[in-house]
Amino acid sequence: MKYLGLILLISVFLWACTEEETCRESTDAYLQAAFYKAGTTNTFQVDTLTIKGLGMDSLLYNRKIKVSSIALPLNQNKSITSFVFKSNNIQDTVTVIHSNTEYFLSFACGCMTTHKIDTVITTRNFINSVVIKQYDITNSDVKHLQIYF
Amino acid sequence: MVFSVELAAQNKEKKDTLTGPFFQGFRVEADLVPLVTTIAGSDTYNYEAAIQFYLRNKLYPAFEAGFGGAEKTLYSGIGFKGSGLYYRLGTDFNLMKTAPGAKTTNNLLLVGARLGFSGFGYDLYNLTLPGNYWNGAVTKDMNDLNYFGMWLELGASIRVELTKNIFIGWNIRSKNLLLKPKAGEYKPWYIPGYGISNDKSFGFNYLIGYKF
Numbered sequence: 001m002k003y004l005g006l007i008l009l010i011s012v013f014l015w016a017c018t019e020e021e022t023c024r025e026s027t028d029a030y031l032q033a034a035f036y037k038a039g040t041t042n043t044f045q046v047d048t049l050t051i052k053g054l055g056m057d058s059l060l061y062n063r064k065i066k067v068s069s070i071a072l073p074l075n076q077n078k079s080i081t082s083f084v085f086k087s088n089n090i091q092d093t094v095t096v097i098h099s100n101t102e103y104f105l106s107f108a109c110g111c112m113t114t115h116k117i118d119t120v121i122t123t124r125n126f127i128n129s130v131v132i133k134q135y136d137i138t139n140s141d142v143k144h145l146q147i148y149f
Numbered sequence: 150m151v152f153s154v155e156l157a158a159q160n161k162e163k164k165d166t167l168t169g170p171f172f173q174g175f176r177v178e179a180d181l182v183p184l185v186t187t188i189a190g191s192d193t194y195n196y197e198a199a200i201q202f203y204l205r206n207k208l209y210p211a212f213e214a215g216f217g218g219a220e221k222t223l224y225s226g227i228g229f230k231g232s233g234l235y236y237r238l239g240t241d242f243n244l245m246k247t248a249p250g251a252k253t254t255n256n257l258l259l260v261g262a263r264l265g266f267s268g269f270g271y272d273l274y275n276l277t278l279p280g281n282y283w284n285g286a287v288t289k290d291m292n293d294l295n296y297f298g299m300w301l302e303l304g305a306s307i308r309v310e311l312t313k314n315i316f317i318g319w320n321i322r323s324k325n326l327l328l329k330p331k332a333g334e335y336k337p338w339y340i341p342g343y344g345i346s347n348d349k350s351f352g353f354n355y356l357i358g359y360k361f
Contacts, residue, residue: 053282108224
């Protein structure tokens with residue numbers, strides 16, 4: 001009983017030392033889309049797909065073969081983000097209108113930007129239509145859009 | 150007949166010693182843990198004093214007040230600086246039983262609960278918002294953020310009378326945050342009187358006090 005106080009005091013210090021931790025969560029929020037064949041519920045593979053941000057030089061996907069799902073980053077400072085989809089020299093532009101929110105995850109991970117989809121607009125050269133399934137874009141792994149070809 | 154009267158008198162006497170006057174004094178205390186943590190160079194600091202009332206040797210309501218804070222750069226690079234006053238209100242019950250005929254003791258074995266609260270200001274430094282394909286990373290500081298914390302503590306204490314009216318002992322407590330920060334909002338790393346701002350915390354005091 002005499003040393004119980006001391007033991008407890010030491011255990012408090014040890015516990016305080018193990019408290020710090022590294023981040024185990026993603027701080028990225030991607031707009032995720034799955035591809036479907038128009039008029040069906042069957043998944044669809046695009047033969048070769050190239051995607052880049054409108055007005056950007058670097059590519060997000062470079063002639064990727066047999067693509068059935070994609071993950072795209074949205075602009076964190078603007079509420080409109082456009083992507084150029086290209087397959088076999090046919091081009092479509094998909095525009096997402098969204099809001100951006102700064103989100104504090106934890107002291108281990110810091111902050112990230114989350115988004116909420118408002119509207120998705122697309123040209124219809126090889127894309128048939130886009131359906132929004134999930135409006136909130138966070139670091140969780142869910143499909144937000146269904147793109148029909 | 151004589152026997153039963155004697156028994157009744159005995160019962161009456163027993164009851165008197167058990168109850169006594171309603172108010173039986175109070176004890177003021179100071180926490181000695183800061184002496185250790187200051188020497189050990191902790192990132193957090195906490196100064197605490199308490200007053201505990203003795204009601205009919207059964208109920209021990211307590212009021213605790215203190216000043217605590219922290220200044221720390223976390224592993225992620227985020228810096229926290231914040232401090233403030235805190236208060237706790239609650240009561241203890243004495244579990245110490247004196248065996249019949251044994252010498253009475255002023256030592257206490259207490260269990261009880263406290264409701265704690267602290268409203269304080271804090272700063273966060275070096276918050277990085279990671280960039281992506283479209284944007285570069287942004288680093289910023291957030292100053293003069295405010296937080297109101299409320300929590301529940303359950304714990305046990307021991308007080309031993311060293312010499313006349315001078316008591317020494319410890320408290321050990323588990324703490325649960327009642328008002329939790331909203332997901333996604335800034336929050337303090339440390340809450341005065343509570344500890345690191347996880348859902349659960351743990352508290353320890355080593356106190357010296359005087360009973361009036």
